[in-house]
Amino acid sequence: MAEQVLMLALSPTMEEGTIVSWHKKVGDSVAQSDIICEVETDKATMEYESVNEGTLLKILVPDGGKAKVGDPIAVMGESGEDISGLVEAAEKKAAAARAREPESEPAPKPAAEAKPSAGAEPAGAPAPVSKPQPTVPPTPTAGLKASPLARKMASEQGIDLRTVRGSGPGGRIVKRDMEKALRRAASYGPAAAVGVAGPALAGAAGAAYTPAAAGPTASGKDEPVPVSGKRKIIAKRLSESKYSAPHYYLRIDVDAGAMMAARARLNTRLPKEAGGKVSPNAFLIKFVAQTLKNYPSVNASWQGDTILHFGKIDIALAVAQEDGLITPVVRDCGSKGIVQIDRELKVLIDKALSNKLAPEEYNGATFTISSLGTSGILEFTAIINPPGSAILAVGRIHKAPFVEDDGSIGVRSQMMLTLSCDHRVIDGAVGAAFLSDLRAMIEYPIDHLY
């Protein structure tokens, strides 16, 4: 029996997907978990694995076409089957979806509008209520059966009701269905949503933001720019972090001379084919991981009634993308060397820049580093990337005058580090000790081998 192939939610927050390319042609046979197409979601490009088997009978959404989660994108069945009914139903559904978008009823025109020439306020016309009325956006989920509680949970947790199967009376979506959907979403990563770090741009891989990418300069006219799915998530996650975690900031100046010298030495000694120069970020990640080993309370997460000390050190690096940012995670940095960290980082950054990171590659960092050094920024503060409790903002490495212990003035390679901490988890003295140890680690790494 032929069946519609529906657009699935390939990330927990996805509402709409764009078909990048079909891997199967009409007439191809499809086995279970065959990749039938590539879909660009709100965060990344994902492979769509088939959950059914059969023959691809019709493609409803061609390459480059968009479909909302739950909308049909193709029809599968046995070859030679009559699928006209299904195709018609799918097309009707698409038409209905288009039709239900703006469904606001025009309000009766106020009397004042009927005579626009009148200079004075017409007598009897009600004064406008000064308090702005909340506007209700048209909801494409309006036709769905869901309990008010389930709807409330969906809007709070950012879950698309169309991706949830109802088990209540008459197929209504009820609380237990939402709880199931939330558990499913949570299994994508400990943060239950998409990992996004502070307002930071990666110093790595030349991902610097260029104003040209933002379009033309001010045209003199205000222009509303639609908020993309990714932008919504960034806004939600960062607001949540900033408003719920009490941030405080610690700043320290570090002599980066030894680190840069070590890097130069390493780079000259590494064989060319090993994959290019090691980035300073790899050194920083290693030093942070090494310091975190002594500070389990910094490698931790606020969980409401408990504090979770993470068993591994998974460090994310904020990477700027054309339309946002993402935080690829190098796992288990505590047990990896600088070169290995660097190689993994390069792969992750490449994927990040081409929107190909899988959710498990950008979720659940226990600590995050954000660097704006290559943009020339001297120092800045970043917003904590949950579930972690601290983020390190790294400034530009630059030559700066420095007063030596004997009072003479010298010049050194200096770097400003700013640590943002969640005070619920990390007290000031602990954060300060961690940062001070991190400085010692960067300046005299050899000390830590004694």
Added chain:
Amino acid sequence: MANYDYDLLVLGAGPGGYVAAIRATQLGLKAGVIEKDKPGGVCLNIGCIPSKALIHQAELMRCGKELEEIGVKVDASGLDYGKVFAYSRKAADTLSRGVGYLLKKNKIDLIEGEGVIASAHEIEVKGHGKVTGENLLIATGSRPRSIPGFDIDEKVVLSSTGALMLEKLPKRICVLGGGAIGVEFAHIMNAFGVEVHLVEMLDHLLPLEDEEAVQVLVRSFKKRGVKIYTSTKATGYKNSGKAVKVSLEGKEGKQELGVDQILLVVGRVSNTDGIGLEKVGIKLERGFIPVGNYYQTSAAGIYAIGDVVNSPMLAHVASKEGEITVEHLAGHQTPTRLDPHAVPSAVYCEPQLASFGYTEKAAKEAGLEFEKAVFPYRGAGKSVAVGKTEGILKLLVDKETREILGAHLVGAEATELIHEILLAKTAELLPEDIAVMTHAHPTLSEGVMEMARMAEGWVIHV
């Protein structure tokens, strides 16, 4: 395939058993019910129904006082409690016959006699022989519990059964146990002019109910002259023939109470002995039959519901549990268990008390983030018009999701009003849905609407 007399053989024709049998028949199963007494069980014969008949008449007595306020002279001296009793029996008998009729109408065999489980598919019925069923349902209910030093003789120490069967009221009574049954009897006896002493071991009456709601009831009882002793234990009694002296031990030390009779209502014990559980290897846990999903016992094909399992000992709980088992047996989609937070409880005294879900204390202990709204009855115009201003409507709501966590009503018709809120809870409506719904004026239900509005921050009549 083995051939059985019935698809479902039910042991006990109380509100758990007979409802399960009828529902099973509706779903196409052949059902039989074994009962050693009258159909309808404790509920109909010596529980809910006759006690409500008494409470109704107690209310009539109390109305006499209102009539006097408008000048009507009421002469209550002719009160013949024997007739009150007869009225309550008539209600019980009518309904018991009604259950018999319902069973017959649904072509369910009522097998009269004492049944003992003989094997996984067999029940031996005395004077009847063996009856077989593919599935067995144990619904044997419960009986009053006694405590050391107070053996129930139904003369001096009464159980609830004895109290319902009284044809003459004592002058003074000591009610041991401040749960729903104790509170209801205290109300009945007080209304008929008995001097009532109500003793509870825990620190407040109706220990499972919300304290704030119970306080309203306690104030009302005290005003009417019911003597309440909380955190107090009864250690024994002496019967001199003329008077019964009950020894109490409480916060203020020991004291003796002179009464005529004692009503012992300290809870109920499951009827699990002598029904052959050992034959099928069912072992009790804390006096109850342990059950899993759909009330399945440890023995395959045997289910148990109602007062014999560890869930609230309420008729409507037994009925619902029976329905869940039967729906499951018929292959229908059904919840695996009754949601304990969606079970209403009702205490039929005046003012009435009705509730479901979390009490404020339980919500705090569970660490829930909640908000509460407490709307006074007097805020609803109808309550003033009919002279029932005593009481509160209390709602607990999850701070974030606005889910209804619990409701506690105390006041007139509370046991009827609770259901609008419970429907909202089970349909997962939010307080806002109740708040914006138009309620007829003047009704007590407006209080429910106002309570919901209060939770949403826009109560009007306060």
